[in-house]
Amino acid sequence: MSEKPRIVGIDLGTTNTLVASVRNRIPKVVPTDRGNLVLPSVVALSEKGDLLIGKMAKDQMVVNPKNTIYGAKRLIGRQYASRVVQELKEYFTYELLEGPKGDVAVNLGGSTYSLERISGLVLGHAKRISEQFLGVPCPEAVISVPAYYNDLQRAAVKEAGRQAGFEVKRIVNEPTAAALAYGFNRGLDQNVLVYDLGGGTFDVSVLQITGNVFEVLATGGDTFLGGVDFDNRIIDYVLETFQQQTRVDLSQSPIAMQRIKNAAEAAKIDLTLIPNVVIELPYIEERKGKPLDLRIPLSREQLNALTRDLVDRTFDLCDRVLTDKGISKSSIDEIILVGGQSRMPLVQQEITRHFGKPPRKGVHPDESVALGAALLAESLGNIDAVTLLDALSMPIGFAMANGKFRKIIDKNSVIPLTTSFRLPGPKEDSPIIELDIFQGDSEFIVDNEYLGTVKVPASAAGRRIDFRLNEECLLEVVVELPTGPRHVALATRDTPDTLKRLLAEEKAARARSQPVASPVQTDSGLFRSIRRILGRD
Ligand code: AMP
DSSP states (O other): OOOOOOEEEEEEOSSEEEEEEEETTEEEEOOOTTSOSOEEOOEEEOTTSOEEETHHHHHTTTTOGGGEEOOGGGTTTOBTTSHHHHHHGGGSSSOEEEOTTSBEEEEETTEEEEHHHHHHHHHHHHHHHHHHHHSSOOOEEEEEEOTTOOHHHHHHHHHHHHHTTOEEEEEEEHHHHHHHHHHTTSOOEEEEEEEEEOSSOEEEEEEEEETTEEEEEEEEEETTOSHHHHHHHHHHHHHHHHHHHHOOOGGGOHHHHHHHHHHHHHHHHHHHHSSEEEEEEEEEEEETTEEEEEEEEEEHHHHHHHHHHHHHHHHHHHHHHHHHTTOOGGGOOEEEEESGGGGSHHHHHHHHHHHSSOOOSSSOTTTHHHHHHHHHHHHTTSTTSOEEEEEOSSOEEEEOTTSBEEEEEOTTOEESEEEEEEOOOOSTTOSEEEEEEEESSSSBGGGSEEEEEEEEEGGGTTOEEEEEEOTTOOEEEEEEETTEEEEEOOBOSSOOHHHHHHHHHHHHHHHTTOOOSSOOOSOTTHHHHHHHHHHHO
């Protein structure tokens, strides 16, 4: 047995985490200690005070919801005061708290855990499993993240990897990793569209593959559109049908809802293979001391009718990404599917209709991201094995006094890059200049994500400031001071006053049930769908 340490590629998913490594030049997924290929991304504290990770944590979720942390991928790197977190916090079964850096944290058994620590525990477990299976130390990793992750989210995942004991050699975008799994060392010259419909998110990226050069031409998506929305349509249908049959509203019973949720997802997955199923849940409720059973047939046609608009929305997003960059549909050579929900026959059928060609077979939708991350990991020490030219998925800029967003780096800019501009003067007579940095698609900061604040002495007004994005899409800010260039760490502890004020106004407007005057960002139906997702994801 060789003792040579091995580098691994990790797909740190919302629901599951996968590890892969290259063995004899072929990337392969590492099975878990239980023989599965996936490790549930779940951490829990049992009644007895034991820390559980993975399947053991997932298995006890229904009976221990307050101390079972799932879906960390949706929270990691977010600010506690952000709109998304404030909107979502009541829909989690566990408690969200404010962490020491203003970040969101969770309460696990009375202690505050950062999301980095939670994801670090999952990654640490993945590390142990890999080392056991491969029989060698695995000190280094490449970890994938969604293309739309902002700077803070990327930095947080890197930190989680560090806490797990890894040296994180690279953070890679999931669609780029999937394209690598498809095109590495195949000598291709193609444009590929990566269509990634997972459990909670939809991501689309177009890449040009020329030999082993992978260039992202455009990227976009919806962070709140995924398999869970399909499940929710079935859940609504089941609730309505049952109410019509019995006049009993099951939506008020958490246990019944959990059972319906599980059955809805299972029915959806079965309908990928077979045309008809029956959702059967014996003793779902009691009426006058007698058990009530639930039995509702569902056909693939019915499922298609219930969810067609969700599938259509993915194509609207694909078209938007293509037209933004002036790419024609006919110039796409291959469509690669990623994410479990892309297995749905309606999705595959509509892809064929929309793009005039069927999706590529032979690229495993669940494994390709981990396999691609492993290929990249393996090639890192190997000069010019792979060149990745990634693109920024959301603009970066700073806040103006009126709450508007002044863009500094455009969406789809090729990274790594440096953009320079002159520092504006301080507010009134303040001795310091404060620039509140945001990332997002909206022209209003309140819709975008707060990344942090650059604080420099007022004497720096008019001096050059560089925004540098490295190949991992992590932001570095450098100010040219009289003493020379100075790296400025972004301070994130205090939410900027302008943002606080806007968020408070928005909350008040909502309380009065008035429409909020800021535009809706790309996440259409954002909060409507997340409410459902997070309570039950
Ligand atoms: P992922 O985030 O890639 O693990 O995707 C998980 C989502 O894919 C969940 O919503 C699953 O219900 C869904 N999914 C998994 N397998 C299938 C299938 N065969 N047909 C339809 N949806 C599926």
